[in-house]
Amino acid sequence: MNRRSFNTLAALAMAAGLVAADGNTGAWAEDKAPGRIVVAGGDLTEIVFALGAGDSVIGVDQTSNFPPEAAEREQIGYVRRLSPEGVLSLTPDLVIAAHDAGPDIALEQLEAAGVAIARAPETDAAAAIPEKIRFVGQAIDRADAAEALAARFEADFASVKDKVATIGSSPRVLFILGIRNGAPMIGGTGTTADNMITLAGGVNAGAGVEGYKPMSREAIIAAAPDAILVMSQHADRIGGLDVILDLPEVALTPAGQARRGIAMEGMLLLGFGPRTPDAIAELARALHAENAVAAGL
């Protein structure tokens, strides 16, 4: 039931995105590519810059931290809490919004003020990234560059997957999103972290829960992860990987005993942007060590 309604929503979001894209490209066909773009969604920002339209980007949301020059653009705040007038003050021609950007009323108000909105399709697996790249290409009138980037992505993605498939080992990996009130938040099934761990040839040790949920200390010990994966931002904030590896529940696991903690930049690891094949390779190298080198990663 849950899954089905989720899929329906995803389909709706995609349909909305496609409709928006069609409407927009129609309007620009006689015009030219949009000159002032605001992007709400770090993955979309990466794609716009990768397509060479970075100079047109005038505003980005909080998650847009790559490439580094993206972070120098005007900051429109949190992607689900956009201020319509704030965005309007940048006088954009186009707002490229992640599927979960909001609130809906803000996007409606932006449209009422004459700003074109391109709503991206939802990406619930790495395999859907080329679709997102093509969507952005259409929205900013760089379809050819997008086709090339999508093709390169598909080739890189396939090559990384082939190499990972030749690795014999499959360590158990626990992704810790954050430590709140003592209980670590774990990336369970259906999360981006779960998808990335699997793609890098690991087994998600947090598969007992669905979504991001706090996991009890004993459950973590029982999950017996061989490695702990965190976002580097989070590790920095709490004072380094050692703090996590020293947690009593983690110290008792194989990962804690072998001191195997992996920190990766959040948008690289979980962004589902064009850098995802690199992220998979990096994670695989960290997980499989010499096996990964032997596989050519």
Added chain:
Amino acid sequence: MEATLRLGRRLASPALLLLGLLVAALALAGLALGPVEIPPPRVIAALFGGGTPAESAIVWQIRLPRVLLGLATGAALALAGAALQGVLRNPLADPGLIGVTGGASLGAVATIVLGGFVAGALPAGLRPFLLPVAAFFGAALVISFVFALARRGGETSVATLILAGVAVNAIAGAAIGAMVYVSDDTQLRDLTFWTMGALGGAGWTLVFAAGALAVAALPVLLARARDLDLFQLGERAAFHAGLDVERSKLAIGLATAVAVGAVTAAAGPIGFIGLVAPHLARLALGPRHAILLPASALMGMALILAADLCVRLAVPPAEPPIGLATSLIGGPFFLWLLLRGRGGRGHA
């Protein structure tokens, strides 16, 4: 005390006029100022249908509903707070204390987390109203429950009312906690931001609905000024002075639930105003409710409009939650009044 009262009465009308002017000025500023710079003549042109499409969209679709919702929210929260502080004879009472806000939050959070199951059955046009309607009914349900609990043998015990409110708040908090636990991360982010409150999240229809309910409920509270004065003598004395104590309590309770439920449904729970605006009014103009009630309402409107201006001008193009600004503006102002008034009045 008597001198203060007389002074309060003499100063009342100019002070109310001043407050009214302040609110009007802030409302105009709310229309004229924002991250997008529109010169005042252009704002006026846009208001009367003359501006460019972008200007009229900003003024009509973004700023005007926001200002109106701010006025309704400020007045409803402050007036409800003043009336509850009067009825309960408790200076710490605010709409949150007897569970109205908790009930509204529970309704809203339940919609965010579980609404997906219901929304599919609703026609698309009605879906945006699911959350405010649920929040409103949450508030109404909680307040009727609390009043029913506190009513024994035809009498409503104020002490039971407050204690039942505390208990209901705890239950609502637990239920919200359970919802938070089963929510996915998108829902979690939504409800975190909903609980911070915002004036910018409501469109015209919602503003109309909330505004109409607030406008219907507020005169009921304003008309109870004499009742509230009598309540200060204690319920028994009020009864002997000829007041229908039960009827009065019920009317005030219901009007509070309607007003606070409606604006909370549209703007989210905005704390602090309901508690502090009445105290500000009391410190400045004395305790007589005929003046205190309208002064609280004006104070509430001024506070919330000022807070909204702050959040939209602070770090454009982003916008911090309004709850931060209401406390940041109201807190120090309140402390200043408190310290200033300490010499004259022992207990405000």
